[in-house]
Amino acid sequence: MEIADLSVAFDGVTVLHGIDLTVARRETLGLVGESGCGKSVTWLAALGLLPRSAGVTGSVRLDGRELIGAPAADLDRVRGGRIAMIFQDPASSLNPVIPIGRQVGEALALHRGLSGGAVRAEARRLFDLVGIPDAARRLHAFPHELSGGQNQRAMIAMALAGQPDLLVADEPTTALDATIQAQILDLMASIRRETGMAIVLISHDLGIISETCERVLVMYGGRIVEAATAEALFAAPLHPYTRGLLAALPPLEGARRRLEPIEGQVPGPLDMPPGCAFAPRCPHRLGVCEASVPRLAEIAPGRLAACVLSESRMTMPAKAATA
Numbered sequence: 196m197e198i199a200d201l202s203v204a205f206d207g208v209t210v211l212h213g214i215d216l217t218v219a220r221r222e223t224l225g226l227v228g229e230s231g232c233g234k235s236v237t238w239l240a241a242l243g244l245l246p247r248s249a250g251v252t253g254s255v256r257l258d259g260r261e262l263i264g265a266p267a268a269d270l271d272r273v274r275g276g277r278i279a280m281i282f283q284d285p286a287s288s289l290n291p292v293i294p295i296g297r298q299v300g301e302a303l304a305l306h307r308g309l310s311g312g313a314v315r316a317e318a319r320r321l322f323d324l325v326g327i328p329d330a331a332r333r334l335h336a337f338p339h340e341l342s343g344g345q346n347q348r349a350m351i352a353m354a355l356a357g358q359p360d361l362l363v364a365d366e367p368t369t370a371l372d373a374t375i376q377a378q379i380l381d382l383m384a385s386i387r388r389e390t391g392m393a394i395v396l397i398s399h400d401l402g403i404i405s406e407t408c409e410r411v412l413v414m415y416g417g418r419i420v421e422a423a424t425a426e427a428l429f430a431a432p433l434h435p436y437t438r439g440l441l442a443a444l445p446p447l448e449g450a451r452r453r454l455e456p457i458e459g460q461v462p463g464p465l466d467m468p469p470g471c472a473f474a475p476r477c478p479h480r481l482g483v484c485e486a487s488v489p490r491l492a493e494i495a496p497g498r499l500a501a502c503v504l505s506e507s508r509m510t511m512p513a514k515a516a517t518a
């Protein structure tokens with residue numbers, strides 16, 4: 196999937212500013228950033244799921260075919276078929292008055308053209324695959340009869356019904372407790388290994404991203420501010436915002452240290468500063484940062500950052516760069 200110069204405005208106020216990103220087959224891509232930075236809007240816009248009133252410009256291509264402005268019937272085939280999306284709160288995404296088996300069955304009929312016994316057999320296979328115990332009985336259950344973790348597994352089963360090439364998971368485990376969270380992430384990883392589908396994981400949690408994703412995009416103020424492999428990003432983050440996110444994370448190993456919060460708050464779309472959106476919170480800001488928006492530049496192969504200081508950071512010893 197190739198997204199180019201994707202922008203979104205609500206009531207004339209731009210919230211997403213020219214996003215460029217690609218997702219390759221079988222890849223796991225993480226999208227991270229604080230609340231309101233545009234993670235969800237990027238994907239809702241890409242899949243044509245925003246309200247009609249939203250102004251969406253740019254290009255979203257799947258295997259070269261443009262999705263922005265594509266006929267509704269084409270988008271219906273893509274959504275759920277080629278690309279599936281799961282959300283934070285399974286209970287609000289599932290229909291509360293329809294047994295979950297039937298909801299999975301509808302997806303199987305729509306995207307795979309199955310009917311009758313074939314639907315029941317495949318729904319059961321999918322429930323087994325996502326680890327819902329006693330699948331035959333649970334297919335008849337309503338969402339309120341299942342736990343949060345089981346409902347999220349049912350959502351994943353529904354997402355898999357169309358055999359998608361790409362699964363976009365928007366905070367899929369935020370509503371779940373820590374052990375169930377780990378199980379759901381393991382489940383997604385094992386399904387990816389089996390099916391070869393790509394996964395885009397949207398999360399505000401860098402820990403989850405580091406464990407799950409090969410490549411990471413960091414978003415701030417409706418823009419991508421850093422892009423790198425997970426390994427490079429966690430070893431030596433370039434953008435001061437990424438460094439701030441990492442400094443605010445409790446270390447799992449080594450000596451305990453005081454966590455450093457990022458002072459201030461993410462600016463809303465109406466009070467976006469004129470230059471770099473992070474400048475008002477940045478401990479290293481220069482005059483130039485407040486004057487113009489820094490370009491997302493390739494600092495090294497596969498490493499992009501939108502910060503005037505990132506080039507010099509790249510040449511600094513790692514210890515100084517992360518300080």
Ligand SMILES: Nc1ncnc2c1ncn2[C@@H]1O[C@H](COP(=O)(O)OP(=O)(O)OP(=O)(O)O)[C@@H](O)[C@H]1O
Nearest residue numbers: 205210229230231232233234235236237399463464
């Ligand atoms: N339907 C809408 N109408 C108006 N503004 C919206 C709408 N949807 C999102 N926004 C605004 O777009 C911006 C980006 O929102 P988005 O939901 O993409 O952020 P996010 O990074 O996914 O945050 P979160 O982690 O809280 O979901 C925010 O300022 C939000 O208020």
